[in-house]
Amino acid sequence: NAGVTQTPKFQVLKTGQSMTLQCAQDMNHEYMSWYRQDPGMGLRLIHYSVGAGITDQGEVPNGYNVSRSTTEDFPLRLLSAAPSQTSVYFCASSYSRRGEQYFGPGTRLTVT
Amino acid sequence: LAKTTQPISMDSYEGQEVNITCSHNNIATNDYITWYQQFPSQGPRFIIQGYKTKVTNEVASLFIPADRKSSTLSLPRVSLSDTAVYYCLVGDGGSWGKFQFGAGTQVVVTP
Numbered sequence: 001n002a003g004v005t006q007t008p009k010f011q012v013l014k015t016g017q018s019m020t021l022q023c024a025q026d027m028n029h030e031y032m033s034w035y036r037q038d039p040g041m042g043l044r045l046i047h048y049s050v051g052a053g054i055t056d057q058g059e060v061p062n063g064y065n066v067s068r069s070t071t072e073d074f075p076l077r078l079l080s081a082a083p084s085q086t087s088v089y090f091c092a093s094s095y096s097r098r099g100e101q102y103f104g105p106g107t108r109l110t111v112t
Numbered sequence: 113l114a115k116t117t118q119p120i121s122m123d124s125y126e127g128q129e130v131n132i133t134c135s136h137n138n139i140a141t142n143d144y145i146t147w148y149q150q151f152p153s154q155g156p157r158f159i160i161q162g163y164k165t166k167v168t169n170e171v172a173s174l175f176i177p178a179d180r181k182s183s184t185l186s187l188p189r190v191s192l193s194d195t196a197v198y199y200c201l202v203g204d205g206g207s208w209g210k211f212q213f214g215a216g217t218q219v220v221v222t223p
Contacts, residue, residue: 004155033211035213041215042199042213042214042215042216043156043199043213044213045211045212059212090155090156092155098144098146098161098203100146100158100161101148101156101158102158103155103156103157104155105154105155106153106154106155
């Protein structure tokens with residue numbers, strides 16, 4: 001199993017550009033989530049999904065959209081990038097409602 | 113959401129036991145307590161999870177008192193490779209996705 005994969009690993013955007021961060025898992029997990037981690041900080045939840053077709057907002061959803069058309073994929077869309085969205089983005093998946101999450105390697109995003 | 117409080121940092125020497133206590137005063141009945149480890153430039157990695165009393169696996173032990181308002185992660189005989197940030201996470205077993213990561217505890221192990 002590849003586990004949770006994320007692409008790209010690094011990305012530089014200009015203010016106002018849009019892009020999609022990809023996340024895929026091959027463990028047939030129902031639960032998936034997106035976090036951002038700013039330097040020296042903990043992770044903050046952006047959006048999450050409890051199954052295909054079902055998504056909900058986390059702690060910091062503004063400026064981001066998600067969709068979950070399949071169990072495997074959970075892309076995160078930045079609608080109009082801003083410097084405040086410079087961060088490392090982690091995708092995670094879980095088979096359990098209890099919270100044992102498997103994290104991807106992250107995408108380091110810089111917005112200039 | 114149950115808020116967690118951990119020490120910002122802890123120092124230890126190789127071979128010692130490290131105990132990190134997490135406070136979660138408003139933990140709910142359905143909440144489980146989960147600990148993660150994170151190395152620089154990597155995603156967090158699951159260490160251990162518990163609901164009450166004591167849980168042990170091959171890398172750590174988790175102690176949870178009867179009132180469940182705190183928990184202690186115990187790392188036995190740490191090595192240099194245990195230098196990392198450790199996060200305590202309290203989750204709502206009834207409604208997945210409502211998790212909050214705190215700032216974590218930076219553990220530094222020196223020779």
